[in-house]
Amino acid sequence: MQGKIALEEHFAVEETLADSKGFFPDTVWGELRARLIDIQDRRLREMDANGVELMILSLNAPTVQAVADPTAARDLARRTNDYLAAEIAKRPDRFRGFAALPLQDPGHAAEELRRCVRELGFVGALVNGFSQVGDADTTTYYDEPAYRPFWREVEALGVPFYLHPRNPLLSHARIFQGHEWLLGPTWAFGQETAVHALRLTGSGLFDDCPALQIILGHMGEGLPFSMWRVDNRNAWMNLPPSYKAKRQIGDYFRENFHLTTSGNFRTSTLVDAIAEIGVDRIMFSTDWPFENVDHAARWFDSADMAEQDRARIGRENALRLFKLDLPG
Ligand code: MN
Numbered sequence: 001m002q003g004k005i006a007l008e009e010h011f012a013v014e015e016t017l018a019d020s021k022g023f024f025p026d027t028v029w030g031e032l033r034a035r036l037i038d039i040q041d042r043r044l045r046e047m048d049a050n051g052v053e054l055m056i057l058s059l060n061a062p063t064v065q066a067v068a069d070p071t072a073a074r075d076l077a078r079r080t081n082d083y084l085a086a087e088i089a090k091r092p093d094r095f096r097g098f099a100a101l102p103l104q105d106p107g108h109a110a111e112e113l114r115r116c117v118r119e120l121g122f123v124g125a126l127v128n129g130f131s132q133v134g135d136a137d138t139t140t141y142y143d144e145p146a147y148r149p150f151w152r153e154v155e156a157l158g159v160p161f162y163l164h165p166r167n168p169l170l171s172h173a174r175i176f177q178g179h180e181w182l183l184g185p186t187w188a189f190g191q192e193t194a195v196h197a198l199r200l201t202g203s204g205l206f207d208d209c210p211a212l213q214i215i216l217g218h219m220g221e222g223l224p225f226s227m228w229r230v231d232n233r234n235a236w237m238n239l240p241p242s243y244k245a246k247r248q249i250g251d252y253f254r255e256n257f258h259l260t261t262s263g264n265f266r267t268s269t270l271v272d273a274i275a276e277i278g279v280d281r282i283m284f285s286t287d288w289p290f291e292n293v294d295h296a297a298r299w300f301d302s303a304d305m306a307e308q309d310r311a312r313i314g315r316e317n318a319l320r321l322f323k324l325d326l327p328g
Contacts, residue, residue, distance in 0.1 A: 001297075001315075002053070003314070003315050004315055005052075005055075006056070007055070008217045008286070009287070010036065010057070010058055010060045011036060011038075012059070013037075013083055014037075017033060017036060019061065032290075035289030039057070046288065046294070050298075051301065053094070053315075054324070055096075056096045056318075057096070057097050058097075064101065064103075065129060065130065065132065066128075068133060070108060073102035073105075073108075073131070074102040074105070074108045074112065076100075076102070084120075085097060096123050098123065099113050099117070100126070103140070104131045107149075113125055113153065114153065114157065117157050123324070124160040125162065127162070128164050128165070129193060130192075132169075141199055143202070151208070151212060155209040155211050160213040161213070163200075163214055173188070189218070189221075191221075191222070193218075197257070198230070201249050203244055204244040204245045206245065206255070210255075213256060215258045215259070216258070218264045220257075224272050225269075225272055225276075227249070227250045227276055230249050230250065231249055231250050254277055257277065259273055260282070260284065261286075261296065261313070262287035263286075263287035265295060267303045270282070280312060282313050282317065283313060283318045284313055
């Protein structure tokens, strides 16, 4: 399929490269480093070769979220957002941007998102899970009441918020201690992000901000597969939910979330995601440079689905959600 739009596509700047290096052995770091730093060369060739017209770019992880000093986090976000805007300006026909946000301080984050949307033309934000605040061992999740004004600002700006994974702190996640192979995309990314998404939902966030739209990668971080059970466990007991939100979790999932195919190139998983959230809420993505564009595109272009659905997932849903004005 030509004209695909991909939206979980990362880059790094020199000062954020180290955030990705720790996950990978030296045998692949040279290649990954080159992929991360590049925007205008290899990336465009990969896009051309695989029918990707547009990438919405975002900074690598965890970067801004792991900078415990709020002022330093704000400065890093501003620098990298300005850099991304300058790169997009070189090829506005091929790139758009997601803002990195210093959520250590909800006021800073709202201000930076406003700046990125109004002045830099960004189409939303991509945030790497919880933020460390004040010291490396103190974490904050965005269902907390202090973030409600930030979320109202996201809703008012009318842009989606991509909740991207990061690893839990090992000091907070004893279950992974000694089993580090489970960290990252193998398991911990999905678990961490799914729980954060459920926290946001159960907090009543979408009762306060009904138009707010959250994007999850990796075909929904396991949530489509588990959503029925979230709302229907022990149904015979007929117990009222013990969370603050007014409706079933699945209701919000189907009205306030979108999923992408990033890093999860599996047709049976896509079929389940379509069944749970609907074909209009799923978008193609690759997770470049951690996954290959050709792996994503070859799978997606040949996966067994109606051509009308391929066009929606590959392009049309993103055009609509991000109000993109592209030729063709
Ligand atoms: Mn990613």
